[in-house]
Amino acid sequence: MPAAENRFKSALSRGQLQIGSWVGMADPYLAEITATAGFDWLLVDGEHAPNDLRTIMEQVRVIQASDSHPVVRLPVGETWMIKQVLDAGAQSILIPLVESAEQARDLARAVQYPPNGVRGVGAALARSSRFSGIPDYLATADAQIWLGVQVETRAGLAALDDILGVGRVDGVFVGPADLAADMGYLGRYDVAEVNDLILDALGRIAAAGKAPGILTTDPAFAATCRRAGARFVATTIDVTLYAQAIRQAAQQSRDNLADQT
Numbered sequence: 001m002p003a004a005e006n007r008f009k010s011a012l013s014r015g016q017l018q019i020g021s022w023v024g025m026a027d028p029y030l031a032e033i034t035a036t037a038g039f040d041w042l043l044v045d046g047e048h049a050p051n052d053l054r055t056i057m058e059q060v061r062v063i064q065a066s067d068s069h070p071v072v073r074l075p076v077g078e079t080w081m082i083k084q085v086l087d088a089g090a091q092s093i094l095i096p097l098v099e100s101a102e103q104a105r106d107l108a109r110a111v112q113y114p115p116n117g118v119r120g121v122g123a124a125l126a127r128s129s130r131f132s133g134i135p136d137y138l139a140t141a142d143a144q145i146w147l148g149v150q151v152e153t154r155a156g157l158a159a160l161d162d163i164l165g166v167g168r169v170d171g172v173f174v175g176p177a178d179l180a181a182d183m184g185y186l187g188r189y190d191v192a193e194v195n196d197l198i199l200d201a202l203g204r205i206a207a208a209g210k211a212p213g214i215l216t217t218d219p220a221f222a223a224t225c226r227r228a229g230a231r232f233v234a235t236t237i238d239v240t241l242y243a244q245a246i247r248q249a250a251q252q253s254r255d256n257l258a259d260q261t
């Protein structure tokens, strides 16, 4: 029996649009609720949400039991961290702040077993192999891992063509918040100069045969990114969605009941 098919990777390689949401609540119960929403993929955020290996694994587990696919974003592309989340059963990972082909090549090695890579061999006792329940795991795991890298600085964009030349990189996510900050527009998402660079990058990524990705909660910009070639598109962040909704609910209740005495 081989490693489970990575449906996100298969869909992207067929050119299919994958619509996703950020999952930053750092809680499996809430991830399970989000996994009922019908997104193609959910980003379990280990970079900016207060997650550790166990909370990531628990969220991966509940999302894998749904029709959505978990993508784990690590805080940094360390080989040992990548090994741990892959052993915990993640098949898709996204690594922030990649600025060179050398860095991308290191990541490519980290997601593969020898001789192609350096992933440590311990799956026999890990969730990834169903605790040795997948006899062909070691021989088939590499092919089902999806590696995405984030290009989100001017240095990263300058190295984009080199990064795209790294065969084992499957997708490139352009990070609008970090790119804007790097360009001197901290906290701004409406700067034409930044958006033009994002759209240009998405087109170059698509032209290189890789999956281009983006996160934007602006529907009009999401549509523009899609037209520029974006294939994995996150349109929602659970934390901000909840924060807005609960604040609005509180205000509406206050407005409704204020004059009723």
Ligand SMILES: O=C(O)C(=O)C[C@H](O)[C@@H](O)CO
Residues within 6 Å of the ligand: 048, 150, 152, 174, 175, 176, 177, 178, 179, 215
């Ligand atoms: O640069 C970006 O944009 C991202 O990398 C995504 C953010 O980290 C996301 O958490 C929203 O701010």
